[in-house]
Amino acid sequence: xxxxxxxxxxxxxxxxxxxxxxxxxxxxxxxxxxxxxxxxxxxxxxxxxxxxxxxxxxxxxxxxxxxxxxxxxxxxxxxxxxxxxxxxxxxxxxxxxxxxxxxxxxxxxxxxxxxxxxxxxxxxxxxxxxxxxxxxxxxxxxxxxxxxxxxxxxxxxxxxxxxxxxxxxxxxxxxxxxxxxxxxxxxxxxxxxxxxxxxxxxxxxxxxxxxxxxxxxxxxxxxxxxxxxxxxxxxxxxxxxxxxxxxxxxxxxxxxxxxxxxxxxxxxxxxxxxxxxxxxxxxxxxxx
Numbered sequence: 001x002x003x004x005x006x007x008x009x010x011x012x013x014x015x016x017x018x019x020x021x022x023x024x025x026x027x028x029x030x031x032x033x034x035x036x037x038x039x040x041x042x043x044x045x046x047x048x049x050x051x052x053x054x055x056x057x058x059x060x061x062x063x064x065x066x067x068x069x070x071x072x073x074x075x076x077x078x079x080x081x082x083x084x085x086x087x088x089x090x091x092x093x094x095x096x097x098x099x100x101x102x103x104x105x106x107x108x109x110x111x112x113x114x115x116x117x118x119x120x121x122x123x124x125x126x127x128x129x130x131x132x133x134x135x136x137x138x139x140x141x142x143x144x145x146x147x148x149x150x151x152x153x154x155x156x157x158x159x160x161x162x163x164x165x166x167x168x169x170x171x172x173x174x175x176x177x178x179x180x181x182x183x184x185x186x187x188x189x190x191x192x193x194x195x196x197x198x199x200x201x202x203x204x205x206x207x208x209x210x211x212x213x214x215x216x217x218x219x220x221x222x223x224x225x226x227x228x229x230x231x232x233x234x235x236x237x238x239x240x241x242x243x244x245x246x247x248x249x250x251x252x253x254x255x256x257x258x259x260x261x262x263x264x265x266x267x268x269x270x271x272x273x274x275x276x277x278x279x280x281x282x283x284x285x286x287x288x
Contacts, residue, residue, distance in 0.1 A: 040075040040158075042280040045133075047149070049141045049288055067100060067139035069152065069285065074131030077276055081158040083223070084134065085117035089154040094142030094287070100149065101139065114138075116241075117159060117223050142287055153281040157220065162273025164223065168232065169194070172211050172265040188269040189218035197252055205240060205254045211265055212252040219249045220275050224268040227253045229260040 052064035092100035120132045127133035165184035175194040185192060197210035215222050227235040236256040
């Protein structure tokens with residue numbers, strides 16, 4: 001037997017919104033220039049709350065809770081953006097003062113747009129005029145007696161323009177300790193060095209199945225990473241990322257099955273783009 005409680009609150013569009021000026025990303029390399037956006041609205045349009053508890057004896061299942069806030073990101077910069085990501089919630093409390101960033105029960109795997117950039121799909125644009133729709137996830141539901149979220153603050157990043165290049169590094173594990181020399185990386189202001197996988201990088205992964213690397217410089221221009229075999233065919237893998245929040249990122253790709261012979265590293269890097277950071281602070285959001 002299971003108990004699932006899902007509540008959704010729809011917030012009328014246009015009734016509540018907050019306007020913030022997007023600030024340029026500090027420290028970005030000239031290859032991905034930054035500017036101040038004219039104005040971006042972050043508008044909450046729906047809130048859903050899920051509480052899942054497994055009651056049956058025998059097979060054990062994890063309890064699960066989640067609070068999701070759906071927002072529309074609109075304005076000139078949002079309409080022109082080709083990718084968004086690095087969604088970070090820094091503060092979230094309900095009206096009772098409860099921390100909504102407390103560790104939620106159950107698996108809470110970061111979404112792609114939380115740890116990097118993703119393409120803004122047409123389906124997201126269709127939901128919001130002059131912008132796109134996004135979701136703030138992995139928040140802990142508020143107290144049952146709370147009627148509203150007092151505050152949610154954080155930031156997200158937008159990318160406009162630019163050119164994406166693919167960089168394939170063959171037999172990457174043979175280059176441990178070496179900085180990769182590639183014109184597309186230089187154009188993007190990105191430095192990539194292959195490092196030895198192990199406890200100092202990803203202690204929870206099998207180093208025999210892993211490619212580890214460090215990105216320095218304009219880390220936001222390194223959009224995506226994947227593993228390929230010697231022929232360039234994609235290899236099923238999962239990613240682990242560590243970052244100092246600035247100009248250094250450590251990342252590992254671990255094969256889901258057996259590591260192929262001479263595995264390669266495939267990177268997508270961006271040059272000639274504009275990257276803006278959009279801070280937001282949403283207040284008094286009704287709970288379902």
